Amino acid sequence: MAKKIEEAFNDCFERLMSGESLDSCVNSYPEFAEELDVMLRTVFDVKRKAYPVQPSPEFKYWSRVRLQGVQSYLDRQPAPSQPFFSGLRANLAIALASFLVIIIVSSSTAFASSTALPDQPLYGIKLAVEQSQLALTTSDSKKAELYARLVEKRAEEIAAMANQGKSDKVDSTTAIMNYQLDQAATFLQRYETSVAEVQASTLPAAATTTTVPVPPPPPQETTSTTTATQPAASSVTAPTTTTGTTTATGTSTSGQTSGTTGTTSTTGAATGGASGQSTTTTGKSTTGTTSTDNKTGQKQPQQPVVSAQRLAELNKIKANINASTSKSVTVLQNALDKAPDNARAGLSNALDRAKLANQKFLLQQQQQLQLQQQPNTTNKGTTDTQNTK
Amino acid sequence: MLIEEQLVQRAINGDKDAFTHIYDMHFDKIYRYIYVKVRSQAEAEDLTQDVFIKAYEGIRSYKWRDLPFTAWLFRIAHNRVIDHVRKASREKKTGLEEADAISSGDPVYMSEQNFEVYQLKVALQQLPDAQREVATLRFISELSIAEVASALGKSEGTVKALQFNAVASLRKLLYGKFDG
Numbered sequence A: 001m002a003k004k005i006e007e008a009f010n011d012c013f014e015r016l017m018s019g020e021s022l023d024s025c026v027n028s029y030p031e032f033a034e035e036l037d038v039m040l041r042t043v044f045d046v047k048r049k050a051y052p053v054q055p056s057p058e059f060k061y062w063s064r065v066r067l068q069g070v071q072s073y074l075d076r077q078p079a080p081s082q083p084f085f086s087g088l089r090a091n092l093a094i095a096l097a098s099f100l101v102i103i104i105v106s107s108s109t110a111f112a113s114s115t116a117l118p119d120q121p122l123y124g125i126k127l128a129v130e131q132s133q134l135a136l137t138t139s140d141s142k143k144a145e146l147y148a149r150l151v152e153k154r155a156e157e158i159a160a161m162a163n164q165g166k167s168d169k170v171d172s173t174t175a176i177m178n179y180q181l182d183q184a185a186t187f188l189q190r191y192e193t194s195v196a197e198v199q200a201s202t203l204p205a206a207a208t209t210t211t212v213p214v215p216p217p218p219p220q221e222t223t224s225t226t227t228a229t230q231p232a233a234s235s236v237t238a239p240t241t242t243t244g245t246t247t248a249t250g251t252s253t254s255g256q257t258s259g260t261t262g263t264t265s266t267t268g269a270a271t272g273g274a275s276g277q278s279t280t281t282t283g284k285s286t287t288g289t290t291s292t293d294n295k296t297g298q299k300q301p302q303q304p305v306v307s308a309q310r311l312a313e314l315n316k317i318k319a320n321i322n323a324s325t326s327k328s329v330t331v332l333q334n335a336l337d338k339a340p341d342n343a344r345a346g347l348s349n350a351l352d353r354a355k356l357a358n359q360k361f362l363l364q365q366q367q368q369l370q371l372q373q374q375p376n377t378t379n380k381g382t383t384d385t386q387n388t389k
Numbered sequence B: 001m002l003i004e005e006q007l008v009q010r011a012i013n014g015d016k017d018a019f020t021h022i023y024d025m026h027f028d029k030i031y032r033y034i035y036v037k038v039r040s041q042a043e044a045e046d047l048t049q050d051v052f053i054k055a056y057e058g059i060r061s062y063k064w065r066d067l068p069f070t071a072w073l074f075r076i077a078h079n080r081v082i083d084h085v086r087k088a089s090r091e092k093k094t095g096l097e098e099a100d101a102i103s104s105g106d107p108v109y110m111s112e113q114n115f116e117v118y119q120l121k122v123a124l125q126q127l128p129d130a131q132r133e134v135a136t137l138r139f140i141s142e143l144s145i146a147e148v149a150s151a152l153g154k155s156e157g158t159v160k161a162l163q164f165n166a167v168a169s170l171r172k173l174l175y176g177k178f179d180g
Helices: A002-017 A022-027 A030-050 A057-075 A090-106 A109-115 A123-136 A140-163 A167-208 A303-338 A341-388 B002-012 B016-035 B041-061 B069-090 B096-103 B107-125 B129-140 B145-152 B156-175
Strands: A264-267 A279-282 A290-292 A299-301
Touching: A002 A022, A002 A030, A002 B156, A022 A030, A030 B107, A030 B129, A030 B156, A057 A123, A057 A167, A057 B016, A057 B041, A123 A140, A140 A167, A140 A303, A140 A341, A167 A303, A167 A341, A167 B016, A303 A341, B002 B016, B002 B041, B002 B069, B016 B041, B016 B069, B016 B129, B041 B069, B069 B145, B107 B129, B107 B156, B129 B145, B129 B156, B145 B156
Parallel strands: A264 A279
Antiparallel strands: A290 A299
16 A cells, blocks of 8 residues: 555656646546645645755856866876876865966967857857956946847857757756846946936935026125025035125035135035036035036036936947847747757747846836936926026 | 767767766756755855766766766765765854855845745755655656666665655655645
């Protein structure tokens, strides 16, 4: 009896793994149906719990490169006696192997590897060359673009492997492509965050600083209207001037304002003046988007110019990444139409992942365009209010 | 199996590409097998790399007729884990929970998944050795009954019995019920 249920359990488990339904399987053993049902559900819960246990694509990728380095290293050792290697600790061997990879990369072999496919011996070197390119790229935006271009390469390699029916290579290259898609998204996000920080530091100031344009005041008089949203701003001391000055106060972290001869000083202000007016900047460029012309009282935009440049660059990067992922989708889609049956499942996975990433990047770009429009509207609204006043 | 046998023979003859194929076929399974037996992701990663380096070092002396390749590879993994655990037990111990918390990436995203994996690791640790080995090889690394039997040097009938008993024990440990 016990042996029978063990056999029945194993048979059902195998059949379920092949795609048969639980009911159909359990019903074929009516005498054990209830017990089998409970046990099989337990197994599937165990498998569900264990599902997140997967090596990260990054680790798999580097581990593969490292293994290839070790292979190259070991193959250069004399076969009969290996006292040097056998005496080394594994981590030292790995370090030496990694060093060897760097040496190989720096040789002319690197050039020859540029067209290598995943099933070719030089492919490991090709990946290592790409890693060195990434290591030499310091800016987040450039890294995001480079990763997107690498995704394009991976898509072409996946298509080539699928065309040859090498499904295992399709899967392993897809793992690398997925990792590189993630990295492209991560570095783009980082760059976006840095742009958003600049935006965040400029927009509130524009919204909270209200400067009333007034005619030149008589000597000993200054007019400064500042919405006291921050304690520092309320403590601003208007400069005393003898030549007639309108003083503008930017949102300031210290509230330190000085002016003697018709100049405006704004602490913690802009990253650069756009209109050549006399502006003293102190400390980190975090606040203050406008300054007031001494004579006309008109607001002059400063940081939005810088922000606009960064936003334009961000848009360009997103467009490039979109172009790369769109091209990858096209390449994979075309390959899917021609792929042999054994490679279709893997190829389909790669295509789904590339499509998903492409849609995500497109959505981000649309959101970016909307965000770009919003600050303009806000600024315009503020100015209009001021003019009304 | 035939394809794997051919690949292994090519790897024995020094074909590095064949070994890379083998590596791709078994990497995830070996990683999962090790992961549930050690304290952290970092340890699992180090040991997984070690297993494949040792396999590459030893493949020229490997003979299929003595032991199927998958079984041979998992024996390397098993021995490597045993060595590691012995070494770790001589050093300062870190709790499973602490090690998992350290190894996780995004704490918010990972916490629930980590907890389930942690629960599973704890339950597996409480099983008798033979049941734990069978459950890990069969349900975590997804080996066939024949492969598990070869790896453990037991008959398929014994493995099936151990498998059934392991599931009954896991049910009790995970949900406090005993049905089997």
